Amino acid sequence: MSIARAIDTLILMSRYLFKRLSAAIPTLFIIITAAFFLIHAAPGGPFDQEQRLPSQIVANLDTAFGLNQPLSVQYVRYMVALAHGDFGPSFKYKDYSVTELIVQGLPVTATLGVLAMLVALSFGVMMGTFAALRHNTAPDQATMLLAVIGIAVPSFVLLPFLGLIFGIYLHWLPVAGWESGSIRHLILPVFALALPPMSAIARLTRSNMLEVLRTPYVRTAFAKGLPRYLVIIRHALKPALVPVVGFLAPAVASILTGSLVVESIAGLPGIGRYLVQGALNRDYSLVLGMVILYSTVLILMGLVVDLLYAWLDPRVRLN
Amino acid sequence: MQPVLNIKQLDVKFKQSTGVVHAVRQVTLSLGLGECLGVVGESGSGKTQAFMAVMGILEKNALVQGSIQFEGREILGASPTTLNRIRGAKLTMVFQDPMSSLTPHLTIGTQMAEVLVVHQKESWGNAERAALQMLDQVRVPEAARRLKCYPHELSGGMRQRVMIGMSLLCKPSVLIADEPTTALDVTVQAQIIKLLQEMRAELGLSLVLISHDLAIVSGLADTIAVMYAGRIVEQSSGGNIFQHAKHPYTVALLKCTSDLASPRLDRLPTLQGFPPDLTQELPGCDFAARCSRASEICRRVRPELSAATFEYRSLDAQSAHPVACHHPYES
Numbered sequence A: 001m002s003i004a005r006a007i008d009t010l011i012l013m014s015r016y017l018f019k020r021l022s023a024a025i026p027t028l029f030i031i032i033t034a035a036f037f038l039i040h041a042a043p044g045g046p047f048d049q050e051q052r053l054p055s056q057i058v059a060n061l062d063t064a065f066g067l068n069q070p071l072s073v074q075y076v077r078y079m080v081a082l083a084h085g086d087f088g089p090s091f092k093y094k095d096y097s098v099t100e101l102i103v104q105g106l107p108v109t110a111t112l113g114v115l116a117m118l119v120a121l122s123f124g125v126m127m128g129t130f131a132a133l134r135h136n137t138a139p140d141q142a143t144m145l146l147a148v149i150g151i152a153v154p155s156f157v158l159l160p161f162l163g164l165i166f167g168i169y170l171h172w173l174p175v176a177g178w179e180s181g182s183i184r185h186l187i188l189p190v191f192a193l194a195l196p197p198m199s200a201i202a203r204l205t206r207s208n209m210l211e212v213l214r215t216p217y218v219r220t221a222f223a224k225g226l227p228r229y230l231v232i233i234r235h236a237l238k239p240a241l242v243p244v245v246g247f248l249a250p251a252v253a254s255i256l257t258g259s260l261v262v263e264s265i266a267g268l269p270g271i272g273r274y275l276v277q278g279a280l281n282r283d284y285s286l287v288l289g290m291v292i293l294y295s296t297v298l299i300l301m302g303l304v305v306d307l308l309y310a311w312l313d314p315r316v317r318l319n
Numbered sequence B: 001m002q003p004v005l006n007i008k009q010l011d012v013k014f015k016q017s018t019g020v021v022h023a024v025r026q027v028t029l030s031l032g033l034g035e036c037l038g039v040v041g042e043s044g045s046g047k048t049q050a051f052m053a054v055m056g057i058l059e060k061n062a063l064v065q066g067s068i069q070f071e072g073r074e075i076l077g078a079s080p081t082t083l084n085r086i087r088g089a090k091l092t093m094v095f096q097d098p099m100s101s102l103t104p105h106l107t108i109g110t111q112m113a114e115v116l117v118v119h120q121k122e123s124w125g126n127a128e129r130a131a132l133q134m135l136d137q138v139r140v141p142e143a144a145r146r147l148k149c150y151p152h153e154l155s156g157g158m159r160q161r162v163m164i165g166m167s168l169l170c171k172p173s174v175l176i177a178d179e180p181t182t183a184l185d186v187t188v189q190a191q192i193i194k195l196l197q198e199m200r201a202e203l204g205l206s207l208v209l210i211s212h213d214l215a216i217v218s219g220l221a222d223t224i225a226v227m228y229a230g231r232i233v234e235q236s237s238g239g240n241i242f243q244h245a246k247h248p249y250t251v252a253l254l255k256c257t258s259d260l261a262s263p264r265l266d267r268l269p270t271l272q273g274f275p276p277d278l279t280q281e282l283p284g285c286d287f288a289a290r291c292s293r294a295s296e297i298c299r300r301v302r303p304e305l306s307a308a309t310f311e312y313r314s315l316d317a318q319s320a321h322p323v324a325c326h327h328p329y330e331s
Ligand SMILES: Nc1ncnc2c1ncn2[C@@H]1O[C@H](COP(=O)(O)OP(=O)(O)OP(=O)(O)O)[C@@H](O)[C@H]1O
Pocket: B014, B015, B016, B021, B023, B041, B042, B043, B044, B045, B046, B047, B048, B049, B050, B059, B061, B096, B212, B278
């Protein structure tokens, strides 16, 4: 590749990134605003408990946290603090700020999520390619059966099931716990999280690969006398991956929601529990913090997807 | 003279859920050294599949029978490894549709160079230099810049030049050009045909030129084989076909040829009627249903090619122009 072309690409890419990132700010703003008013519109408040607190104490707490102010004032205050990078205090975990909670739990969830994504992608693509190359044979059908099961069985069934087999009967792996992220503790949760997107990716890759293998340019590659593995790797794989890239954002979403369940079943100290618990407790700032985090991840994912499209297919222009 | 490519009684069948499509039937052809063989026939007559069988690149549902000898060696049924030493190097093919026959995400340079890297174990640098030279040779202007281009950045005519250049990199002895001009507009068509002619002369290629258009083929071909419903129905020397066509199908095809010199009609006239269903085996002549000269015998008895093997430059007028017809036109 010529240097001039590489520099051109680089300039194009940074300009594109800048444009996309600045476009993401209004999107994020709208999401935060909507989430703010929605969570406040939910009945009840952070200090309503089964055993009712004396109303004077609730009133005092409300004053302390500024909850007695008009909603519009609370909104402006929240946004101003946010602009300074302050996500506010948690209403439930009283000694912690939202930032502290997220910083504590994020490494666990991120490790789990990134590993699950990598497993889903690499194994999914390999399984799909393998099945396509053995189209309509027993190995193909077995792989696809596995994929159907993987899509149909949710993580909250799969993880206890795997725990039962590999943990309790075989004693190979621990059933739960984190142990500061030892590989043995990670295997089952990562796999349970990866299986649904992996199965979907395997099916997608298979059907795309079958289509690509019938294209005239793959026929040309065979006619050139290239060995089969070169035809697959150099000529067929990239185009077959284009639709898989389109599935990346849904896959990330599936892993994010899956991690809520998997973390609580396996007792992992991630941030997954904060979203559900925060919503149930009306822990306004915690929920908003989680919404901002997850939206940012998904927005960034959209960007990665676009860059990947451009990398896979030179006909796609970044603009 | 030993032919470089010798096809004997080639049969290609495709298994389908609806039945077996018998696409190529008992095709026997030979191509001498430096010779140009034209293969013509309407759409679906089996031209492409016959030569895909030669390259060993038929779809998986295909069943091939017969014999295909390349430079004296049987290559039908050879292992992919054996075939890969020949195809792309000594035996190459250029396809019908240049728009989709190049890999979209690889540069022209990479796609050309890899042929030399694979077959001659060249380094990528040397291979790209050779590719550049070849682009010059097939008259691609600004070759150095084009080498860095992706296929979609080139016009159809340029892509077909690239395909031809790519197929010539390893100095093949046989080039199969499958309708190399069908997807291109008329002026470009003439240029590509001229290029093939020049390359043939420069490199001493043996050329198979497939087309549904007799006019395109007859200018170049030493011999012409006319295909209908998977069979060869007439064979003649190249120049002969216009004045001396014998098979009613060939005569009908001639009425549908384009005239490269004069402005083209919007659409070429097409043959009346439809080709037969290739899942059926008719007892008589496959063309009888569409033929104005057909008689009762045509529907009952299949006419065999009048000479079993056809040899170019043969002195015997009869064997020089075999035809499979009960009522051929007399020249
Ligand atoms: N994989 C396949 N399965 C079933 N039938 C097939 C398959 N491939 C080709 N055929 C059939 O074989 C017949 C011959 O096709 P072929 O491509 O050789 O035609 P052709 O003479 O090259 O026509 P054209 O001028 O349109 O290129 C056609 O009827 C086609 O439908």
